[in-house]
Amino acid sequence: MTELLPDSPDTEASSRNKIPPEFYRTQHKLRLSYMPWLYFELKPVHREWAEDWQKNVQSYLTAVETVHVGKSCFIAPEAKLFAEPGRPIIIGDGSYIAADCVLHGPIKIGKNVSINHHVTMDGGRMGITIGDNSRIAANCQLYAFNHGNLPDTLICEQPIKSKGIAVGSDVWLGANVGVVDGVVISDHVIVGMSSQITRDVEAYKIIAGNPARIIGDRREKK
Numbered sequence: 001m002t003e004l005l006p007d008s009p010d011t012e013a014s015s016r017n018k019i020p021p022e023f024y025r026t027q028h029k030l031r032l033s034y035m036p037w038l039y040f041e042l043k044p045v046h047r048e049w050a051e052d053w054q055k056n057v058q059s060y061l062t063a064v065e066t067v068h069v070g071k072s073c074f075i076a077p078e079a080k081l082f083a084e085p086g087r088p089i090i091i092g093d094g095s096y097i098a099a100d101c102v103l104h105g106p107i108k109i110g111k112n113v114s115i116n117h118h119v120t121m122d123g124g125r126m127g128i129t130i131g132d133n134s135r136i137a138a139n140c141q142l143y144a145f146n147h148g149n150l151p152d153t154l155i156c157e158q159p160i161k162s163k164g165i166a167v168g169s170d171v172w173l174g175a176n177v178g179v180v181d182g183v184v185i186s187d188h189v190i191v192g193m194s195s196q197i198t199r200d201v202e203a204y205k206i207i208a209g210n211p212a213r214i215i216g217d218r219r220e221k222k
């Protein structure tokens with residue numbers, strides 16, 4: 001490792017020369033997969049190969065799953081999308097899905113939405129909707145179903161109930177937020193890191209905690 005440390009320009013240059021150029025492309029793709037906002041800022045020289053790469057990833061997905069992808073989207077090849085007929089995943093223009101996400105339809109994602117790495121969303125029967133311009137940070141978990149809870153039947157044999165989850169526009173879910181089935185999060189809401197949302201949230205509220213409670217209101221921020 002020591003010889004790779006850039007302790008002097010000479011050392012850095014010589015160690016770079018030992019690395020085959022294709023390794024940089026592989027590493028660049030990985031960087032985009034985990035931080036897709038960089039895809040939208042690529043210089044034209046990189047944008048060209050990256051668009052071809054994305055075309056392949058998206059063509060494969062739309063061929064094998066019921067996935068509809070808008071214009072100028074990015075989907076990391078390391079993301080896992082499952083959408084059987086009748087349980088589509090619809091992705092609006094300019095949105096991205098980062099690496100290691102697991103998405104199971106029905107899910108409708110608006111325009112210019114970020115789904116960061118390791119997000120899990122299962123639409124259950126009724127589905128999940130995310131409004132335009134919302135930000136879903138890493139490791140969020142949205143499950144639009146619950147198992148039944150009758151005392152005399154095994155959990156695994158109880159019917160599954162699903163009401164659906166709705167996330168509005170311009171919403172920011174911080175990292176590691178959980179959302180249970182039936183919740184409606186209105187427009188412009190902010191949710192603090194590691195919060196668990198079990199009740200509907202009114203527009204502009206800032207909420208945090210487990211279970212999440214109101215800690216502020218965006219309209220009062222200067």
Ligand SMILES: CC(C)(COP(=O)(O)OP(=O)(O)OC[C@H]1O[C@@H](n2cnc3c(N)ncnc32)[C@H](O)[C@@H]1OP(=O)(O)O)[C@@H](O)C(=O)NCCC(=O)NCCS
Nearest residue numbers: 137138173174175190191192193194195206208209215216
């Ligand atoms: C919620 C957040 C946005 C701050 O909002 P804010 O309105 O500026 O809130 P404040 O920092 O003034 O905190 C208000 C109160 O809420 C508490 N609080 C803030 N964030 C909290 C959280 N995530 N969980 C629990 N409590 C939290 C504070 O401790 C404070 O409590 P106090 O009044 O008893 O001291 C920020 O704390 C946060 O969680 N950001 C998410 C970061 C993230 O996930 N980034 C990922 C990259 S997208």
